[in-house]
Amino acid sequence: GQQVMQIPQYQHVQEGEDFTTYCNSSTTLSNIQWYKQRPGGHPVFLIQLVKSGEVKKQKRLTFQFGEAKKNSSLHITATQTTDVGTYFCAGPPTGTASKLTFGTGTRLQVTL
């Protein structure tokens, strides 16, 4: 079945440093979604990318969808303590309308 891996599994940065998490799928995706989960909370939708090579920005966050639509990345510039949480990518395989597979997640810890 489809597998979606994320690296790193965990990263600890000092406030102000940059952070990047990478998402790799074993199959081509029709779209890629990113979610953030604060400690003790539930996943919250951040963004969706649909087109090959697409790049989207949300303030300090930059999301990229790979040309082959099998990988994606999330880059945070100048992290803040409010960025703490686990970041998940998720995507349905091409041709499958319903099943959404989540990545393994990257937990980000930010300290002053």
Next chain:
Amino acid sequence: NAGVTQTPKFQVLKTGQSMTLQCAQDMNHEYMSWYRQDPGMGLRLIHYSVGAGITDQGEVPNGYNVSRSTTEDFPLRLLSAAPSQTSVYFCASSYSGGRGGSTQYFGPGTRLTVL
């Protein structure tokens, strides 16, 4: 709108007991799903539904049953609880499955412990 609601928030069961985790949404979403979250494993799809009367299995369906008699409700039944089912369970809904506009809205989760 309440969004996606889940009850109970916490539950402790003994091995062999059965129970139903409730999930409801008031956004008229077609698509609903159940995930379990275990440390280091991310979110794994248990069952999903693309509309009332239609359900299908996800990645880890064994030991769980679902039904979808209405658009709003999507309960998850544990038939005979086992310690391996100790997890956090999230229900989610969206307008559609994997197509465009498929933002998943998650409920607050149910933390289940099976002794």
